[in-house]
Every structure is written in structure tokens, then in C-alpha cells.
Amino acid sequence: MEFLSTPEFWVAVSFFIFLGALFYFGVHKKVATLLDARAAQIAKELAEARRLREEAEKVLADYRRKQGEAASEADCIIALAAKEAESLAAETRKSVKDHFERRMKLAEDKIARAEQEAVREVRSVAVDAAVAAAQALIAAKLTPDQAEKLVSESIDSLKSKLN
Template sequence: MADILNLLATGADGYAEPAALGLDSYQWVALAMSVLIAVFVWKKVPGMITGGLDSRIADIRAQLDEAKALRAEAEALRAEYAAKIAASEKDAEAMLAGAREEADAILAKAEADSEVMVARRQRMAEDKIAAAERAAIAEVKSRAVTAAAAASRKLIAERHDSAADRKLADEVIGSL
């Protein structure tokens, strides 16, 4: 029996376990962890962590709302330019119809000269329509590119400054 008590007091390997104030090492570790947890609760560390996470969630929601607004604005611009293109096509059709009516009137007025005159007028009208269509399409493309570039520049400038890069790097390092 004395051998068992001696073995328990000295440990399995024959060496004495450290003890102070009547507490063994595992009891000191438990006491230290209890004190550490109590300090964390007293200093409101869990509240600070959840507050930081809540603020980050709010920031992300704000960014998502802003992205939705930008998308809606871009879709509105797209719809506006689609309407302009449709109006340009209707104008082109109206111009073509007008040119054809004018050509028919010239045909009725002068039969001898009519074939040359009609061909020349119709070619001029089609060239004018094609030029107007090219100009309208070029203007729509130019405005769309300008709007997309401005929106992209704004988004990149707002979201990728040096502070955001440092914060992202700190988060990545912290997660490792």
C-alpha cells in the first residue's frame, strides 16, 4: 500500500509532480484558465468580438446595397439607350419611307429623267440613314463605355484603398 501511495505522489515515471500551496499542476492550470476566462468576461471581450463582427456585417450589407443601386442605375441606362436605338430605327424607317415617297413623286413628274434621279436620291437617303445609324450606335456605345468605366473606377477607388488592403492582409494573417 505504501508503494502505491508513493507511486501516486511521485508520478508514473518516478519523479515528483510540482505542487504549490497544496495544489497540483493540473489544478493550477485549471485555476489560471478560470482567471483568464473571468478577465475576458470582465473586460467584455466577447461583446467586442461580436460588435466588430456586427459592424463588419453592416459594412458588407451597405456595400451590397450600393452595388444593387449601381446595378439598377446601369440597367436604367441600358434601357434608356435601348429605347434610343429603337427610336433611331423608327426614325430611319420613317426617313426611308419619306425618301421612297419623294422618289415616287419625282418618278411621276419626269419619266424620262426619273430612273437616274430615283437611283441617286434613294442612294443618298440610304447613305444618310446608314450614317445616322452609325452615329447613334457610336454615341450609345461611347456613353455606355464612359458610364461603365466611371462606375468601375468609383467602385475600385472606394473598396481598394491601402487601409482596406492592410485590413485584408491582417485578416488573412490572423486566420493562419
């Protein structure tokens, strides 16, 4: 019985006594209950995490959908703005062209009136010069007898034209 004097034997005996005491007092049931409670708590936390993940995925999907809608709306706004800008540019070009044509027509009309006025003035000056030259010529070459004869011929000619 030599093994009774070895320390390993007594460590083994005390270990088994310790395990026996644990089983006697039901520590294994309490540990199992605690482990079950901890497992239930972990399962509950996992379920909550799963629910939160699903909710986050829904929010992310909603965000991506809204982002897509915003991008398409932005594209529509840009296309509309480009269309309106092109329309405005075309309208402005037409307006400028019409304005230019009106100004050109007004300038041409003004030039034509100025030409007519200049021609009238030249004719008037020419008529005045011709009358003055005719008066000077007539005064220089016409005798009183010839003047009286011309006046009476003109009166006779007028009488025949009026009747």
C-alpha cells in the first residue's frame, strides 16, 4: 500500500471528493442553468442583431432606391435645363436676328429717305439755279416788245387750254 503515501494519490482522492461535493450540492445543475440562461441571452442577442441587420438592410435598400430616384430626377432636371437652355438660346438667336433685321430695315429706310431728301434738295437748288439763270438770260436778252408778245401768247394759250 505504498500508493497511499504518494501525493498524486491524495490529489486524485481530493479531486474526486471535490467533484462528489459539487454533484451533491447540485452545482452541475446550477452551472447548467446558468449556461442555459447565458445561451438564451446569446440567442436573444443574436435574434436582436438579426432583426437590426434586416432593418439596416431595409434602410440601406430604401436609401439606395431613393439615391437612384434622386439620380434619375437629377438627370431629368439636367435634361430639362439643357432643353430649356437650348430653347432660350434659339429664341434669343431669333430675337436678335429679328431685331437686327428691323434695325437694318430702319437704317435702309432712313438711308432711302435721306437719298430722296438729298435728290429733292439738289433738284430744288438746280431749279432755283435754272430759274435764276433763266431770269438773268431773259433779263439780258428780252426786249420789252418781246416780253409783251410772250405774255399775250401765254394768255391766249391759257384761254384755249381752259376752254
